[in-house]
Amino acid sequence: MMVFFVVGTVIAAVAGLGLAIVRSRLSGEWASANHPSRRQDSVAMGLALLVSTGLVLILGGLILSTASRFPDPPLLVFGTILGVIIFLMHGILRSQVILFRWGTRRPLQLNTPAFVLRDAALGLLGYVTLGTILVALANVIPNELPAIVIIPFVVALFPLYELSVKPRLVFPRSFEVGDGEGRLSDIVAWIRQTALRRSLGRVRVALIPGDTINAYATGMGWSGRWILLGEGLVRHMDQAQLRWIAAHELAHTIRRDVPKLLVSAIATGSLHTLILVYTVFPLYDAGRAFAASMLAGMSGAVVLGVLPGLFMRRIELATDRLGVQLAGDPDAACSALHRLAEVTKHPPTQGSLTHPPVRQRVEAIRAATT
Numbered sequence: 001m002m003v004f005f006v007v008g009t010v011i012a013a014v015a016g017l018g019l020a021i022v023r024s025r026l027s028g029e030w031a032s033a034n035h036p037s038r039r040q041d042s043v044a045m046g047l048a049l050l051v052s053t054g055l056v057l058i059l060g061g062l063i064l065s066t067a068s069r070f071p072d073p074p075l076l077v078f079g080t081i082l083g084v085i086i087f088l089m090h091g092i093l094r095s096q097v098i099l100f101r102w103g104t105r106r107p108l109q110l111n112t113p114a115f116v117l118r119d120a121a122l123g124l125l126g127y128v129t130l131g132t133i134l135v136a137l138a139n140v141i142p143n144e145l146p147a148i149v150i151i152p153f154v155v156a157l158f159p160l161y162e163l164s165v166k167p168r169l170v171f172p173r174s175f176e177v178g179d180g181e182g183r184l185s186d187i188v189a190w191i192r193q194t195a196l197r198r199s200l201g202r203v204r205v206a207l208i209p210g211d212t213i214n215a216y217a218t219g220m221g222w223s224g225r226w227i228l229l230g231e232g233l234v235r236h237m238d239q240a241q242l243r244w245i246a247a248h249e250l251a252h253t254i255r256r257d258v259p260k261l262l263v264s265a266i267a268t269g270s271l272h273t274l275i276l277v278y279t280v281f282p283l284y285d286a287g288r289a290f291a292a293s294m295l296a297g298m299s300g301a302v303v304l305g306v307l308p309g310l311f312m313r314r315i316e317l318a319t320d321r322l323g324v325q326l327a328g329d330p331d332a333a334c335s336a337l338h339r340l341a342e343v344t345k346h347p348p349t350q351g352s353l354t355h356p357p358v359r360q361r362v363e364a365i366r367a368a369t370t
Contacts, residue, residue: 014050045100051095164222261315
């Protein structure tokens with residue numbers, strides 16, 4: 001267990017120092033070019049990944065240390081530990097994104113402290129509750145049932161909470177943007193009218209407090225549907241650009257992309273968990289901790305990152321086209337995408353894990369509207 005602490009601390013410290021060096025050396029060049037190159041991005045992302053890997057090893061050592069002190073913990077304690085572990089893993093993944101933005105001198109897009117605390121508290125409460133429920137169920141599920149049957153059910157609870165239950169808690173009605181509130185009033189009214197014509201019911205619009213330069217569609221029919229706009233995004237976009245962004249997110253709702261992402265999350269999460277149960281954990285038991293850690297990391301990167309990313313890229317291109325049809329303004333769509341790349345300092349020729357490059361998206365929109 002001490003090995004995990006030591007190795008994790010060394011990896012995180014060395015990679016963090018490397019990220020700071022990269023940031024300081026490239027500051028002038030990147031400022032003049034207004035955005036980093038693909039190679040510079042890769043270096044920064046690799047170092048951020050190493051920092052998060054070190055944090056995972058430290059967390060693993062903490063888990064093993066805690067488990068050794070409670071060989072037979074009560075259900076509530078075990079469920080709480082499980083929920084805290086998943087909550088911390090989410091925090092580590094988010095920290096990787098922030099580290100990457102910091103290292104590449106991009107806007108950090110941090111939310112307000114009050115909102116971060118609210119989101120974290122509700123996330124932790126939800127994960128602890130789910131962890132306790134799962135531990136309780138584990139005591140009544142027949143032992144002869146194979147893991148391949150149980151795991152998809154277990155995995156499904158967490159993305160279901162994230163996509164349907166948690167938005168209702170994090171964004172209550174007090175966060176909702178009304179029809180007569182500032183520059184978004186016309187957009188909100190248009191969203192509601194379009195949603196009614198499409199038989200979607202009510203689609204709520206809320207602002208994410210802080211500097212987030214992004215927008216999201218979340219929620220499902222039974223839990224309510226939301227379009228979330230970052231306050232940073234609203235500050236940087238003009239009215240026509242904001243309208244298309246809202247149309248893009250509404251298109252996600254019309255296409256039922258949130259349930260599709262839920263199914264994708266269940267499938268990939270179950271596959272990754274099965275790899276852990278049948279391959280990684282036996283390696284740990286055999287004393288091959290390093291090989292187990294590397295396999296777990298590779299599985300997480302490919303199964304939880306690359307595979308869903310390929311699926312989501314296809315979704316984004318289809319949603320762009322429907323968003324243009326809804327808003328009826330392809331020029332605003334292309335302008336919004338270029339403006340988004342500009343304010344986030346993301347090169348138009350580079351894509352992300354979940355989104356195609358801006359240039360490809362613009363070309364696809366032009367091809368569909370000419």
